[in-house]
Amino acid sequence: MPEQSPFDLAEGDPFGPHNLPYGVFSTADAPGQRRIGVRYGDQVLDLSALPSALPAAIHPHAELLAAPTLNPLLAAGRPVWQQIRAAVRTAVTDPAHRDEVAPLFHPLAGVTLHLPFEVADYVDFYASEHHATNVGRIFRPDAEALTPNWKHLPIGYHGRAGTVVVSGTPVVRPHGQRKAPTDEVPAFGPSLRLDIEAEVGFVVGTPSTLHESVPQEAFRDHVFGVCLLNDWSARDIQAWEYVPLGPFLGKSFATSVSAWITPLDALDEARTAPPARDVPLLPYLDDADTEPGGIDLRIEVRINGETVSRPPFSAMYWTAAQQLAHMTVNGASLRTGDLFASGTVSGPDPDQLGCLLELTQGKGPYLQDGDEVTLTAWAPGPEGARIGLGEVTGRILPAG
Structure with a gap:
């Protein structure tokens, strides 16, 4: 039986392309490296690696997405939030990018999730x-x-x-x-x-x-x-x-x-x-x-x-x-x-x-x-x- 593609969501999945919430995760092979990710179904898309897969759309924001916490992205302001969100949605929905984006997914069950931002007040x-x-x-x-x-x-x-x-x-x-x-x-x-x-x-x-x-x-x-x-x-x-x-x-x-x-x-x-x-x-x-x-x-x-x-x-x-x-x-x-x-x-x-x-x-x-x-x-x-x-x-x- 072929392995299910990370792009294929179960019907009615509440973490589909209209959602795309942000978090911070690490993997078992690199537990000390915290990365920004977006949840898509039961997968986590590694945003720190996305600029290399979609350079035209998201490369200007590579430094923000390489941070170990959401705070730099939070501080960037609404126009940047909207640009990155649009690029992420394209990454998970446009078949033209599947080959480049597919390797950037990690099964949600296999990652460790962290406090996604440093709380100020x-x-x-x-x-x-x-x-x-x-x-x-x-x-x-x-x-x-x-x-x-x-x-x-x-x-x-x-x-x-x-x-x-x-x-x-x-x-x-x-x-x-x-x-x-x-x-x-x-x-x-x-x-x-x-x-x-x-x-x-x-x-x-x-x-x-x-x-x-x-x-x-x-x-x-x-x-x-x-x-x-x-x-x-x-x-x-x-x-x-x-x-x-x-x-x-x-x-x-x-x-x-x-x-x-x-x-x-x-x-x-x-x-x-x-x-x-x-x-x-x-x-x-x-x-x-x-x-x-x-x-x-x-x-x-x-x-x-x-x-x-x-x-x-x-x-x-x-x-x-x-x-x-x-x-x-x-x-x-x-x-x-x-x-x-x-x-x-x-x-x-x-x-x-x-x-x-x-x-x-x-x-x-x-x-x-x-x-x-x-x-x-x-x-x-x-x-x-x-x-x-x-x-x-x-x-x-x-x-x-």
Whole structure:
């Protein structure tokens, strides 16, 4: 039986020519050499070698593609992103180039995937009205579920970039202080209420200048792509520490991201209007006259192989463009490799909740040692195709 060509995809493969997400990989014969690749079906196309195969189309960008991380490509800006994406699509779809391109593929199962970019800053938002309302009812049963500022601005916190890890990296149960309402003093030890947060991350490419804000209209000029993200949360540590300044050690021990970054342009068909707003927005957040800022992503959360939730990203109240505008409205600058996350994605239905806190009404059970959590997602693409986002997986290891 002849060996299947890497160009031949299974019908409905969500990693076809309309997707082409970027990652960084190494091979068993050269484990110390990290290379930029694009996922195509169950193969990885080595972009560092593509300029020699398609010199006319992509040679001017050879230095960017020879880097061991995506950061130089991210910094190059949208015109370059579009040129390279077009060349890659030609490489995998034009039969005239098959002989030159075929040797550049590596089976996905045979490579090691790495964190695809160096994270500069990490910001996490709180953009789902359903999630914020559910959590408010759990934590403040006798008060309004949403805080007074929630519908006026995208609430967020500045996280820890150094503990962002690639999918497949084990997550060690963190230690910290915790105090139950009935306890007189706090105790110290491993978290007993370890949770997940199913989120979507946005990767910044083009930086901005200090003291200059980035309007919503400039979103595509600065944001390179999208990935799935799991913002692991130690709820007992978080509950004791977060008053009055917010999340800290209950969040900073690990944040998992996909090994694949899907370009924004791959999600054009999935653009959708966000939910109707019932509170007038200040001009810099008003998106009434901008392109639809929502994205129709269908997320699935599995724990130990069992599907526990299917959160819809289209239900998010605040869009990524609004988050970017708010993040920079005070003059804070963007840096290449900045990562900002949507916050927990939850929908209105019981099977659409993005964390165990919501799924169990705060009662648990939470994650046990040995549990493995996997997030997957897809979005509608052109011609009926599905655009897959790279999965995010992490297994819980006992506290050290």
